[in-house]
Amino acid sequence: MSDTVQLIEDLTDRALGRTDQTVLLSRSPSRAIVHDHLASAVANATVDEMPSPAGRTRFVKRIVLKLGGFSLTRQRAVNQATIGVVNALTGEIDHLSAELEQERRRSAAAMAASEVALLSSNRHNRGLVEQLTERLNTLSRDHERSQKQFAAELLRITSMQDEANHDLRSLVANTQGRLEDARSEAMADANKLRVTERRLALLKEQIGAIGAPTRPASSEAEVAAVDELADLRLPDLSEVYERFEAHFRPAGSALDQRFAGYVTDLEFLIGSNAPVVDVGTGRGDFLAVLVAAGIPCRGLDMNPEAVDSARARGLDVAVAEALQYLCEQPDDSIGAVTAIHVVEHLPPAVLLELIDEITRVLIPGGMVIFETPNSTNLAVGASSFYKDPTHHRPIHPEYLAFLLHDRGLVDIATRFLNPLPEFEQAIPSFAEPGFRGLELLLDDMRWALKGPQDYATLGRRPGSR
Amino acid sequence: MPLRVAIVKPDWRIRGGFELVVDRLVEHLTTHGHYVDMLTFDASHTDRRPFGVRVSATEWDRCPLFFGYLAQVEASRAVTAARADLVISTQPPSFVVDHPRHLSIFYHHIRPYYELSDVFIRSTMVDEHMHLATTSAVRQIDADAIGRVRHVMAGSETVAGRLRAYNDRTDRLSVFHAGPNSPPPVEIAPFGSGHHALCVSRHDFPKRTELFVHAAALAAGVQCESVGTGGRLGYLRRLAGEFALGGAPPSMTAEELWLAPHPYIDPDSVHVVSSNLRLAGAVSDDELGHLYRDAFCVVAPALLEDYGLTVIEAMSHGKPVIVCSDGGHLCHFVQHEVNGLVVEPTGPAIAAAMRLLDDDRVLAARLGEAARDTASTFTWQRALCEFDDALEMTMS
Numbered sequence: 001m002s003d004t005v006q007l008i009e010d011l012t013d014r015a016l017g018r019t020d021q022t023v024l025l026s027r028s029p030s031r032a033i034v035h036d037h038l039a040s041a042v043a044n045a046t047v048d049e050m051p052s053p054a055g056r057t058r059f060v061k062r063i064v065l066k067l068g069g070f071s072l073t074r075q076r077a078v079n080q081a082t083i084g085v086v087n088a089l090t091g092e093i094d095h096l097s098a099e100l101e102q103e104r105r106r107s108a109a110a111m112a113a114s115e116v117a118l119l120s121s122n123r124h125n126r127g128l129v130e131q132l133t134e135r136l137n138t139l140s141r142d143h144e145r146s147q148k149q150f151a152a153e154l155l156r157i158t159s160m161q162d163e164a165n166h167d168l169r170s171l172v173a174n175t176q177g178r179l180e181d182a183r184s185e186a187m188a189d190a191n192k193l194r195v196t197e198r199r200l201a202l203l204k205e206q207i208g209a210i211g212a213p214t215r216p217a218s219s220e221a222e223v224a225a226v227d228e229l230a231d232l233r234l235p236d237l238s239e240v241y242e243r244f245e246a247h248f249r250p251a252g253s254a255l256d257q258r259f260a261g262y263v264t265d266l267e268f269l270i271g272s273n274a275p276v277v278d279v280g281t282g283r284g285d286f287l288a289v290l291v292a293a294g295i296p297c298r299g300l301d302m303n304p305e306a307v308d309s310a311r312a313r314g315l316d317v318a319v320a321e322a323l324q325y326l327c328e329q330p331d332d333s334i335g336a337v338t339a340i341h342v343v344e345h346l347p348p349a350v351l352l353e354l355i356d357e358i359t360r361v362l363i364p365g366g367m368v369i370f371e372t373p374n375s376t377n378l379a380v381g382a383s384s385f386y387k388d389p390t391h392h393r394p395i396h397p398e399y400l401a402f403l404l405h406d407r408g409l410v411d412i413a414t415r416f417l418n419p420l421p422e423f424e425q426a427i428p429s430f431a432e433p434g435f436r437g438l439e440l441l442l443d444d445m446r447w448a449l450k451g452p453q454d455y456a457t458l459g460r461r462p463g464s465r
Numbered sequence: 466m467p468l469r470v471a472i473v474k475p476d477w478r479i480r481g482g483f484e485l486v487v488d489r490l491v492e493h494l495t496t497h498g499h500y501v502d503m504l505t506f507d508a509s510h511t512d513r514r515p516f517g518v519r520v521s522a523t524e525w526d527r528c529p530l531f532f533g534y535l536a537q538v539e540a541s542r543a544v545t546a547a548r549a550d551l552v553i554s555t556q557p558p559s560f561v562v563d564h565p566r567h568l569s570i571f572y573h574h575i576r577p578y579y580e581l582s583d584v585f586i587r588s589t590m591v592d593e594h595m596h597l598a599t600t601s602a603v604r605q606i607d608a609d610a611i612g613r614v615r616h617v618m619a620g621s622e623t624v625a626g627r628l629r630a631y632n633d634r635t636d637r638l639s640v641f642h643a644g645p646n647s648p649p650p651v652e653i654a655p656f657g658s659g660h661h662a663l664c665v666s667r668h669d670f671p672k673r674t675e676l677f678v679h680a681a682a683l684a685a686g687v688q689c690e691s692v693g694t695g696g697r698l699g700y701l702r703r704l705a706g707e708f709a710l711g712g713a714p715p716s717m718t719a720e721e722l723w724l725a726p727h728p729y730i731d732p733d734s735v736h737v738v739s740s741n742l743r744l745a746g747a748v749s750d751d752e753l754g755h756l757y758r759d760a761f762c763v764v765a766p767a768l769l770e771d772y773g774l775t776v777i778e779a780m781s782h783g784k785p786v787i788v789c790s791d792g793g794h795l796c797h798f799v800q801h802e803v804n805g806l807v808v809e810p811t812g813p814a815i816a817a818a819m820r821l822l823d824d825d826r827v828l829a830a831r832l833g834e835a836a837r838d839t840a841s842t843f844t845w846q847r848a849l850c851e852f853d854d855a856l857e858m859t860m861s
Binding site: 447 | 467498500517518520527531535538543545548594595598599602605606609
């Protein structure tokens with residue numbers, strides 16, 4: 001029951017966003033010091049009954065004492081009253097101390113009673129433990145027997161597997177050879193096709209010149225076949241993508257400003273051993289902003305050209321596939337994982353696996369930040385999203401938020417980012433009641449065409465930092 | 466200026482009186498050119514990981530209402546209403562939504578943690594220790610969230626009083642008086658006419674239809690009609706049968722009659738014994754209209770009600786209403802011996818009041834006429850003006 005009450009209190013704190021509280025205990029003054037001062041005050045209280053002065057100036061002192069005698073008498077009264085008050089207070093303190101002591105004893109008695117109950121429970125538990133140990137021993141013996149059987153079976157399976165692997169390797173080598181042959185043949189066919197197409201074009205020109213009807217355009221199937229063949233000769237995209245990024249996403253102060261919000265989110269990691277891991281870091285624009293803010297960080301990217309660029313800026317970046325990298329990290333070791341325009345490159349199942357791994361490696365209270373194109377903006381969802389040839393599919397903000405919550409993260413928040421400048425322009429108001437719908441429609445269109453280009457979904461691993 | 470209004474509403478998969486109120490407000494907003502976006506979430510969803518903490522089945526079963534409430538708090542907070550010019554929250558805990566222009570239509574708290582807390586403990590339906598712990602927790606969470614709401618529109622003066630008492634909400638607090646669900650009847654039966662006493666209520670804890678059943682058994686000469694469905698209908702039918710066969714004891718304690726928990730009884734499995742009481746269950750709107758017209762009084766025995774639309778409906782038919790002195794907001798509608806009778810919450814007291822109105826039809830006519838006047842002040846026109854005022858205060 002008390003566990004449930006503790007759980008209720010813990011959940012209430014979480015619901016209210018309360019952090020750990022520190023209880024400050026007041027420290028009482030040392031009774032010994034009070035006692036010494038009081039003794040000294042008592043000894044000197046009777047200021048008008050001091051021994052007769054002695055020495056060479058005793059006559060002067062006697063005269064002064066005689067003249068000021070009435071004031072010393074009053075001082076004695078004040079001193080004695082003060083001592084009385086201090087004594088009364090000390091008594092009160094003693095009384096309270098006694099009460100406290102009594103309360104402490106009462107608590108100790110209650111605790112002792114609990115301990116008694118615990119001991120009795122322990123006795124019962126010991127009996128249970130003995131029974132369980134016996135059962136465990138029996139199970140261990142059974143287990144040993146099973147293990148030996150299992151080892152024999154494993155040996156048999158391993159030898160079968162070796163045979164199968166050998167067959168498979170032969171098959172793969174054979175298939176690869178045939179695939180290479182087929183590819184060479186296909187490329188040769190494609191070359192022949194291009195030559196044929198050129199000849200056909202020349203023929204068409206000649207036929208056109210003599211006024212004969214032209215041949216209809218190639219069918220879709222023919223076009224697709226040619227495209228497929230052309231794909232076989234596609235160069236590696238990495239180098240092109242590096243130039244694509246440089247062309248469409250220039251670095252600079254605008255980016256610094258864009259990332260400023262995330263810096264505030266991640267400031268809690270300053271001085272921490274748990275770094276930010278920025279997945280798909282590219283040329284390291286975001287990483288550079290984090291470094292400038294003093295936040296420990298590391299970047300990952302699969303594109304070696306991009307990693308070279310980032311390293312040239314003095315950033316800690318590795319060529320790595322994010323999921324594999326995170327799988328290799330221990331639990332509770334990373335302060336935050338950020339992925340700026342990454343998740344839209346991933347198939348849904350990989351995204352799910354990525355979130356699960358992030359949830360595992362984050363420290364309690366650690367953050368995840370995903371920024372991705374805003375598919376609720378039609379201009380983005382229907383057009384600009386596809387400008388990047390490596391994009392997989394747009395991700396709806398509500399799905400991403402749901403996914404983070406479903407995989408156990410909390411404090412999920414969605415931020416819409418980077419609207420076009422026209423988004424801030426006011427929509428003209430239509431006074432006529434019949435046109436109010438038009439005004440709302442314009443507002444919808446403003447969002448759909450000029451609204452936030454991106455959004456960020458943030459989540460936090462449960463627990464305090 | 467048309468507004469983009471987001472209405473946040475937990476979806477309980479039922480359509481009751483509150484859903485009808487929301488429909489009216491949506492219609493009002495769209496008629497005035499505003500754009501309304503309904504943001505709902507499944508309130509029956511039981512994700513057993515509120516705020517990232519996995520709650521074991523054992524712990525969940527100790528206080529399911531509390532853990533369910535936390536899951537709803539989390540779901541309400543996850544609602545994205547950033548694009549809205551104005552957010553209107555509805556049933557608890559949708560008021561935890563964070564928005565700078567947030568109007569809460571506050572009809573009730575989670576009642577077992579507030580005005581019914583003590584009743585639930587006395588009923589032994591909850592473990593006292595757990596209930597006190599969860600009550601404290603819910604009140605802390607609610608007070609924090611209600612304090613952030615820009616404007617709160619309470620469903621009645623009684624609810625506004627509870628907001629002040631429990632949540633320390635004193636400013637930017639107004640009251641909304643919903644009109645009746647169906648338009649008031651144009652033609653009504655003559656004041657003081659009728660041949661039965663009527664009770665219209667859900668048969669759930671703590672609506673206390675048991676008191677009406679007890680009263681019917683004690684007032685043998687008075688024909689009694691009860692309309693409504695609910696988890697306690699089977700129990701009420703069995704109780705009525707026992708009273709009809711063995712006679713009703715003149716005094717039964719509340720604990721015996723309505724406070725103690727009773728196992729669910731299938732209403733169809735109970736043999737109906739012929740008596741002066743008919744427990745009709747659900748009836749059509751037309752049949753309900755006839756039952757109101759042919760009633761000489763209407764009994765509303767519920768405990769600590771937030772509002773009481775059925776009482777306004779009864780009054781609009783020109784019928785005096787009998788309510789209990791602990792009926793909450795029902796006692797705001799009914800003034801004793803002015804437009805109805807306010808009696809002690811016991812079967813004998815209700816039986817005596819029914820007999821009085823049956824025997825003294827002049828009194829019944831006078832109270833019924835006054836009741837009709839009272840009901841005429843509760844209109845949707847007035848309610849929508851109050852709503853518009855609250856909207857303006859939220860936007861200011």
